[in-house]
Amino acid sequence: MQYFLYKIKETEKLNILEVKGITKRYANHTALNNVSLSVPEQCIYGLLGPNGAGKTSLIRSITQIITPEEGEIFFKGRPLSPEDVYAMGYLPEERGLYKKMGVAEQILYLAQLKGLSSKEAKARTKFWLDRLELKPWYKSNVEDLSKGMQQKVQFISTVIHEPKLLILDEPFSGFDPVNAQLIRDEIFRLRDLGATIILSTHRMESVEQLCDRIALINQSQKVLEGTQFDIKSAYRTNQFDLITTTPVTITQTPHELVTASEKVMYGYKQTIRLLSASPNDLLKEATEKSTVIGMQENIPNMHDIFIEAVQNGNVKTVEEKVNE
Numbered sequence: 001m002q003y004f005l006y007k008i009k010e011t012e013k014l015n016i017l018e019v020k021g022i023t024k025r026y027a028n029h030t031a032l033n034n035v036s037l038s039v040p041e042q043c044i045y046g047l048l049g050p051n052g053a054g055k056t057s058l059i060r061s062i063t064q065i066i067t068p069e070e071g072e073i074f075f076k077g078r079p080l081s082p083e084d085v086y087a088m089g090y091l092p093e094e095r096g097l098y099k100k101m102g103v104a105e106q107i108l109y110l111a112q113l114k115g116l117s118s119k120e121a122k123a124r125t126k127f128w129l130d131r132l133e134l135k136p137w138y139k140s141n142v143e144d145l146s147k148g149m150q151q152k153v154q155f156i157s158t159v160i161h162e163p164k165l166l167i168l169d170e171p172f173s174g175f176d177p178v179n180a181q182l183i184r185d186e187i188f189r190l191r192d193l194g195a196t197i198i199l200s201t202h203r204m205e206s207v208e209q210l211c212d213r214i215a216l217i218n219q220s221q222k223v224l225e226g227t228q229f230d231i232k233s234a235y236r237t238n239q240f241d242l243i244t245t246t247p248v249t250i251t252q253t254p255h256e257l258v259t260a261s262e263k264v265m266y267g268y269k270q271t272i273r274l275l276s277a278s279p280n281d282l283l284k285e286a287t288e289k290s291t292v293i294g295m296q297e298n299i300p301n302m303h304d305i306f307i308e309a310v311q312n313g314n315v316k317t318v319e320e321k322v323n324e
Protein backbone atom coordinates (compact mmCIF):
# COMPACT_ATOMS: atom_id res chain seq x y z
CA MET A 1 0.00 0.00 0.00
CA GLN A 2 1.42 3.36 -0.97
CA TYR A 3 0.62 6.33 1.21
CA PHE A 4 3.02 9.15 1.69
CA LEU A 5 5.98 6.94 2.47
CA TYR A 6 7.83 9.42 4.59
CA LYS A 7 7.88 10.65 8.13
CA ILE A 8 8.35 14.36 8.72
CA LYS A 9 10.84 15.44 11.37
CA GLU A 10 9.23 17.33 14.30
CA THR A 11 11.29 20.42 13.50
CA GLU A 12 10.22 20.45 9.85
CA LYS A 13 6.49 20.17 10.47
CA LEU A 14 4.32 22.88 8.95
CA ASN A 15 0.76 23.68 9.87
CA ILE A 16 -1.38 21.78 7.40
CA LEU A 17 -4.40 23.71 8.63
CA GLU A 18 -4.71 27.24 9.99
CA VAL A 19 -8.07 28.54 11.16
CA LYS A 20 -7.92 32.27 11.68
CA GLY A 21 -10.62 34.08 13.61
CA ILE A 22 -13.68 32.35 12.22
CA THR A 23 -17.16 33.32 13.35
CA LYS A 24 -20.26 31.33 12.37
CA ARG A 25 -23.76 32.49 13.21
CA TYR A 26 -27.05 30.64 12.80
CA ALA A 27 -30.10 32.92 12.99
CA ASN A 28 -29.60 34.50 16.41
CA HIS A 29 -27.01 32.02 17.73
CA THR A 30 -23.25 32.41 17.38
CA ALA A 31 -21.90 28.86 17.06
CA LEU A 32 -18.25 29.93 16.62
CA ASN A 33 -16.91 33.17 18.00
CA ASN A 34 -13.55 34.27 16.58
CA VAL A 35 -11.99 30.80 16.73
CA SER A 36 -8.38 30.32 15.64
CA LEU A 37 -6.27 27.20 15.69
CA SER A 38 -3.22 25.70 14.03
CA VAL A 39 -2.92 22.01 13.23
CA PRO A 40 0.63 20.77 12.53
CA GLU A 41 0.97 18.15 9.81
CA GLN A 42 1.25 14.50 10.79
CA CYS A 43 -0.28 14.90 14.21
CA ILE A 44 -3.43 13.64 15.90
CA TYR A 45 -5.31 16.74 16.99
CA GLY A 46 -8.13 16.31 19.50
CA LEU A 47 -11.11 18.61 19.26
CA LEU A 48 -12.91 18.57 22.58
CA GLY A 49 -15.89 20.39 23.96
CA PRO A 50 -19.27 19.84 25.57
CA ASN A 51 -22.45 19.32 23.52
CA GLY A 52 -23.32 22.37 21.51
CA ALA A 53 -19.88 23.97 21.93
CA GLY A 54 -19.38 24.45 18.19
CA LYS A 55 -17.15 21.50 17.19
CA THR A 56 -19.34 20.30 14.32
CA SER A 57 -19.69 23.87 13.05
CA LEU A 58 -15.90 24.13 13.04
CA ILE A 59 -15.49 20.81 11.22
CA ARG A 60 -18.15 21.78 8.68
CA SER A 61 -16.35 25.06 8.07
CA ILE A 62 -13.08 23.19 7.41
CA THR A 63 -14.80 20.72 5.07
CA GLN A 64 -16.60 23.61 3.33
CA ILE A 65 -20.09 22.31 4.09
CA ILE A 66 -20.84 25.69 5.66
CA THR A 67 -19.18 29.08 5.22
CA PRO A 68 -18.31 31.18 8.25
CA GLU A 69 -19.29 34.85 8.15
CA GLU A 70 -15.88 35.99 9.33
CA GLY A 71 -12.32 34.70 9.34
CA GLU A 72 -10.17 32.62 7.05
CA ILE A 73 -9.05 29.02 6.75
CA PHE A 74 -5.72 28.03 5.21
CA PHE A 75 -4.95 24.51 4.02
CA LYS A 76 -1.32 23.67 3.24
CA GLY A 77 -0.50 27.37 3.51
CA ARG A 78 -3.07 28.54 0.94
CA PRO A 79 -6.62 29.82 1.43
CA LEU A 80 -9.01 26.88 1.43
CA SER A 81 -10.28 26.06 -2.08
CA PRO A 82 -13.07 23.72 -3.30
CA GLU A 83 -10.49 21.18 -4.63
CA ASP A 84 -9.09 20.74 -1.13
CA VAL A 85 -12.01 18.43 -0.28
CA TYR A 86 -10.21 15.75 -2.33
CA ALA A 87 -7.31 15.95 0.11
CA MET A 88 -9.63 15.56 3.10
CA GLY A 89 -11.56 12.64 4.50
CA TYR A 90 -14.48 13.35 6.81
CA LEU A 91 -16.18 10.74 8.95
CA PRO A 92 -19.25 12.55 10.28
CA GLU A 93 -20.94 11.56 13.50
CA GLU A 94 -24.15 10.99 11.58
CA ARG A 95 -23.16 8.05 9.40
CA GLY A 96 -24.55 7.78 5.89
CA LEU A 97 -24.19 4.70 3.71
CA TYR A 98 -26.37 3.30 0.93
CA LYS A 99 -27.99 0.46 2.85
CA LYS A 100 -29.10 -1.52 -0.23
CA MET A 101 -25.68 -1.43 -1.90
CA GLY A 102 -23.05 -4.17 -1.62
CA VAL A 103 -20.07 -3.48 0.65
CA ALA A 104 -17.30 -3.55 -1.99
CA GLU A 105 -19.53 -1.90 -4.60
CA GLN A 106 -20.21 0.98 -2.22
CA ILE A 107 -16.58 1.52 -1.24
CA LEU A 108 -15.58 1.42 -4.92
CA TYR A 109 -18.26 3.94 -5.80
CA LEU A 110 -17.26 6.36 -3.03
CA ALA A 111 -13.55 5.94 -3.84
CA GLN A 112 -14.17 6.91 -7.46
CA LEU A 113 -16.21 9.91 -6.34
CA LYS A 114 -13.09 11.01 -4.46
CA GLY A 115 -11.12 10.87 -7.72
CA LEU A 116 -9.56 7.39 -7.79
CA SER A 117 -9.36 5.44 -11.05
CA SER A 118 -11.39 2.23 -11.21
CA LYS A 119 -8.19 0.14 -11.08
CA GLU A 120 -6.75 1.98 -8.10
CA ALA A 121 -10.12 1.96 -6.30
CA LYS A 122 -10.37 -1.82 -6.74
CA ALA A 123 -6.86 -2.45 -5.42
CA ARG A 124 -7.38 -0.25 -2.38
CA THR A 125 -10.84 -1.68 -1.65
CA LYS A 126 -9.35 -5.17 -1.63
CA PHE A 127 -6.54 -4.01 0.66
CA TRP A 128 -8.86 -2.35 3.17
CA LEU A 129 -11.50 -5.11 3.24
CA ASP A 130 -8.72 -7.51 4.06
CA ARG A 131 -7.13 -5.19 6.61
CA LEU A 132 -10.35 -4.54 8.54
CA GLU A 133 -11.46 -8.18 8.35
CA LEU A 134 -14.47 -7.52 6.13
CA LYS A 135 -13.45 -9.73 3.20
CA PRO A 136 -16.09 -12.45 3.81
CA TRP A 137 -18.83 -9.80 3.52
CA TYR A 138 -17.66 -7.97 0.43
CA LYS A 139 -20.76 -8.96 -1.55
CA SER A 140 -23.29 -8.45 1.28
CA ASN A 141 -25.58 -5.48 1.36
CA VAL A 142 -24.60 -2.89 3.94
CA GLU A 143 -27.93 -3.33 5.74
CA ASP A 144 -27.08 -6.99 6.43
CA LEU A 145 -23.94 -6.07 8.37
CA SER A 146 -23.73 -5.44 12.11
CA LYS A 147 -23.45 -1.83 13.28
CA GLY A 148 -19.72 -2.20 13.94
CA MET A 149 -19.13 -3.68 10.48
CA GLN A 150 -21.05 -0.81 8.90
CA GLN A 151 -18.83 1.57 10.83
CA LYS A 152 -15.80 -0.15 9.35
CA VAL A 153 -17.21 0.29 5.84
CA GLN A 154 -17.70 3.98 6.56
CA PHE A 155 -14.16 4.26 7.95
CA ILE A 156 -12.74 2.66 4.79
CA SER A 157 -14.78 5.05 2.63
CA THR A 158 -13.28 7.97 4.57
CA VAL A 159 -9.64 6.92 4.22
CA ILE A 160 -9.55 5.14 0.86
CA HIS A 161 -8.37 8.16 -1.15
CA GLU A 162 -5.48 8.60 1.31
CA PRO A 163 -6.43 12.08 2.45
CA LYS A 164 -3.75 14.38 3.86
CA LEU A 165 -6.27 15.59 6.44
CA LEU A 166 -8.64 13.14 8.11
CA ILE A 167 -11.46 14.45 10.26
CA LEU A 168 -13.03 11.79 12.44
CA ASP A 169 -16.11 12.62 14.50
CA GLU A 170 -16.65 9.99 17.23
CA PRO A 171 -14.89 7.27 15.20
CA PHE A 172 -15.22 4.65 17.96
CA SER A 173 -18.97 4.74 18.44
CA GLY A 174 -20.55 1.36 17.76
CA PHE A 175 -17.29 -0.58 18.13
CA ASP A 176 -16.58 -3.30 20.69
CA PRO A 177 -13.24 -2.94 22.54
CA VAL A 178 -11.36 -5.19 20.11
CA ASN A 179 -12.55 -3.34 17.02
CA ALA A 180 -12.07 0.04 18.73
CA GLN A 181 -8.44 -0.99 19.22
CA LEU A 182 -8.23 -2.00 15.56
CA ILE A 183 -9.42 1.48 14.51
CA ARG A 184 -7.09 3.14 17.03
CA ASP A 185 -4.15 1.22 15.52
CA GLU A 186 -5.23 2.32 12.04
CA ILE A 187 -5.35 5.95 13.15
CA PHE A 188 -1.79 5.69 14.50
CA ARG A 189 -0.64 3.95 11.33
CA LEU A 190 -2.19 6.59 9.07
CA ARG A 191 -0.57 9.34 11.15
CA ASP A 192 2.80 7.59 10.92
CA LEU A 193 2.37 7.30 7.15
CA GLY A 194 1.89 11.05 6.83
CA ALA A 195 -1.77 11.88 7.45
CA THR A 196 -2.95 14.53 9.89
CA ILE A 197 -5.97 13.56 11.93
CA ILE A 198 -8.50 15.78 13.65
CA LEU A 199 -10.36 13.70 16.18
CA SER A 200 -13.57 14.93 17.76
CA THR A 201 -14.72 12.74 20.60
CA HIS A 202 -16.22 12.80 24.07
CA ARG A 203 -14.23 9.68 25.02
CA MET A 204 -11.46 10.99 27.17
CA GLU A 205 -9.53 7.70 27.28
CA SER A 206 -9.23 7.87 23.48
CA VAL A 207 -8.01 11.44 23.73
CA GLU A 208 -5.36 10.41 26.28
CA GLN A 209 -4.21 7.50 24.15
CA LEU A 210 -4.22 9.14 20.76
CA CYS A 211 -3.91 12.89 20.70
CA ASP A 212 -0.64 14.74 20.27
CA ARG A 213 -2.35 18.13 20.57
CA ILE A 214 -5.73 19.19 21.91
CA ALA A 215 -8.05 22.16 21.51
CA LEU A 216 -10.96 22.69 23.87
CA ILE A 217 -13.97 24.55 22.52
CA ASN A 218 -16.50 25.89 25.02
CA GLN A 219 -19.47 28.14 24.36
CA SER A 220 -18.36 28.91 20.79
CA GLN A 221 -14.81 29.85 21.76
CA LYS A 222 -11.48 28.08 21.88
CA VAL A 223 -10.50 28.14 25.53
CA LEU A 224 -7.46 25.85 25.59
CA GLU A 225 -4.93 24.56 23.08
CA GLY A 226 -1.64 22.74 23.38
CA THR A 227 0.10 19.41 23.62
CA GLN A 228 -1.20 16.95 26.22
CA PHE A 229 2.04 17.47 28.08
CA ASP A 230 1.65 21.27 28.21
CA ILE A 231 -2.03 21.14 29.15
CA LYS A 232 -1.45 18.59 31.88
CA SER A 233 1.51 20.62 33.15
CA ALA A 234 -0.71 23.71 33.34
CA TYR A 235 -3.25 21.79 35.43
CA ARG A 236 -0.76 20.20 37.85
CA THR A 237 -1.86 20.82 41.41
CA ASN A 238 1.20 19.70 43.34
CA GLN A 239 -0.71 16.73 44.78
CA PHE A 240 1.10 13.55 45.73
CA ASP A 241 -0.05 10.11 46.81
CA LEU A 242 2.18 8.93 49.63
CA ILE A 243 2.16 5.26 50.66
CA THR A 244 3.91 4.19 53.85
CA THR A 245 4.01 0.91 55.77
CA THR A 246 2.53 2.57 58.89
CA PRO A 247 0.19 5.57 59.19
CA VAL A 248 2.16 8.83 59.15
CA THR A 249 1.17 12.35 60.18
CA ILE A 250 3.08 14.97 58.19
CA THR A 251 3.77 18.00 60.37
CA GLN A 252 6.98 19.72 59.19
CA THR A 253 6.35 19.91 55.44
CA PRO A 254 3.89 22.71 54.55
CA HIS A 255 0.91 20.97 52.96
CA GLU A 256 -2.84 20.52 52.74
CA LEU A 257 -4.26 17.08 53.39
CA VAL A 258 -6.44 16.11 50.44
CA THR A 259 -7.28 12.58 51.59
CA ALA A 260 -6.46 11.30 55.07
CA SER A 261 -4.39 8.17 55.57
CA GLU A 262 -6.30 4.99 54.70
CA LYS A 263 -5.37 1.33 54.64
CA VAL A 264 -4.55 0.04 51.18
CA MET A 265 -3.22 -3.35 50.08
CA TYR A 266 0.42 -2.91 51.16
CA GLY A 267 0.29 -0.02 53.61
CA TYR A 268 -1.33 3.35 54.24
CA LYS A 269 -2.07 5.91 51.57
CA GLN A 270 -2.70 9.61 51.95
CA THR A 271 -2.95 12.37 49.36
CA ILE A 272 -1.15 15.59 50.08
CA ARG A 273 -0.98 18.93 48.30
CA LEU A 274 2.38 20.53 48.86
CA LEU A 275 2.49 24.21 49.76
CA SER A 276 5.84 25.87 49.12
CA ALA A 277 7.61 22.57 49.74
CA SER A 278 9.32 20.18 47.39
CA PRO A 279 8.57 16.47 46.95
CA ASN A 280 11.98 15.85 48.52
CA ASP A 281 10.84 17.62 51.72
CA LEU A 282 7.82 15.33 51.91
CA LEU A 283 9.87 12.24 51.18
CA LYS A 284 12.45 13.21 53.82
CA GLU A 285 9.84 13.66 56.55
CA ALA A 286 7.96 10.51 55.54
CA THR A 287 11.11 8.36 55.53
CA GLU A 288 12.03 9.68 58.97
CA LYS A 289 8.67 8.51 60.31
CA SER A 290 8.03 5.30 58.40
CA THR A 291 9.07 3.23 55.39
CA VAL A 292 7.93 4.80 52.14
CA ILE A 293 6.55 2.24 49.71
CA GLY A 294 5.56 4.73 47.07
CA MET A 295 5.17 8.39 46.29
CA GLN A 296 3.68 9.59 43.06
CA GLU A 297 2.43 12.87 41.71
CA ASN A 298 -1.29 12.99 40.91
CA ILE A 299 -1.21 14.31 37.35
CA PRO A 300 -4.74 15.31 36.32
CA ASN A 301 -6.21 13.30 33.48
CA MET A 302 -8.00 14.85 30.50
CA HIS A 303 -11.39 14.07 32.03
CA ASP A 304 -10.54 16.07 35.17
CA ILE A 305 -9.16 18.92 33.08
CA PHE A 306 -12.27 18.96 30.89
CA ILE A 307 -14.54 19.16 33.93
CA GLU A 308 -12.36 21.80 35.56
CA ALA A 309 -12.28 24.01 32.46
CA VAL A 310 -15.87 23.51 31.25
CA GLN A 311 -17.86 23.05 34.44
CA ASN A 312 -15.83 25.13 36.86
CA GLY A 313 -14.68 27.65 34.25
CA ASN A 314 -11.12 27.23 35.49
CA VAL A 315 -9.18 27.66 32.26
CA LYS A 316 -5.42 27.62 32.68
CA THR A 317 -3.53 28.41 29.54
CA VAL A 318 -0.21 26.88 28.72
CA GLU A 319 1.24 30.42 28.55
CA GLU A 320 0.07 31.16 32.13
CA LYS A 321 1.91 28.06 33.30
CA VAL A 322 5.08 29.16 31.54
CA ASN A 323 4.81 32.58 33.21
CA GLU A 324 4.06 31.21 36.69
Ligand SMILES: Nc1ncnc2c1ncn2[C@@H]1O[C@H](COP(=O)(O)OP(=O)(O)OP(=O)(O)O)[C@@H](O)[C@H]1O
Nearest residue numbers: 026027029031049050051052053054055056057058
Ligand atom coordinates in the same frame (compact mmCIF):
# COMPACT_ATOMS: atom_id res chain seq x y z
N1 LIG B 1 -28.08 24.52 11.23
C1 LIG B 1 -28.19 25.10 12.41
N2 LIG B 1 -29.13 26.03 12.66
C2 LIG B 1 -29.25 26.63 13.87
N3 LIG B 1 -28.43 26.37 14.92
C3 LIG B 1 -27.47 25.45 14.74
C4 LIG B 1 -27.30 24.77 13.48
N4 LIG B 1 -26.25 23.91 13.61
C5 LIG B 1 -25.80 24.06 14.88
N5 LIG B 1 -26.53 24.98 15.54
C6 LIG B 1 -26.33 25.42 16.94
O1 LIG B 1 -24.97 25.83 17.07
C7 LIG B 1 -24.43 25.40 18.31
C8 LIG B 1 -23.18 24.59 18.07
O2 LIG B 1 -23.56 23.36 17.46
P1 LIG B 1 -22.50 22.27 16.99
O3 LIG B 1 -23.26 21.17 16.33
O4 LIG B 1 -21.42 22.93 16.21
O5 LIG B 1 -21.93 21.78 18.41
P2 LIG B 1 -21.05 20.52 18.80
O6 LIG B 1 -19.92 21.02 19.64
O7 LIG B 1 -20.68 19.74 17.59
O8 LIG B 1 -22.04 19.69 19.70
P3 LIG B 1 -22.18 18.07 19.93
O9 LIG B 1 -21.02 17.65 20.79
O10 LIG B 1 -23.47 17.99 20.68
O11 LIG B 1 -22.21 17.42 18.60
C9 LIG B 1 -25.54 24.64 19.02
O12 LIG B 1 -26.17 25.51 19.94
C10 LIG B 1 -26.49 24.26 17.90
O13 LIG B 1 -27.83 24.22 18.37
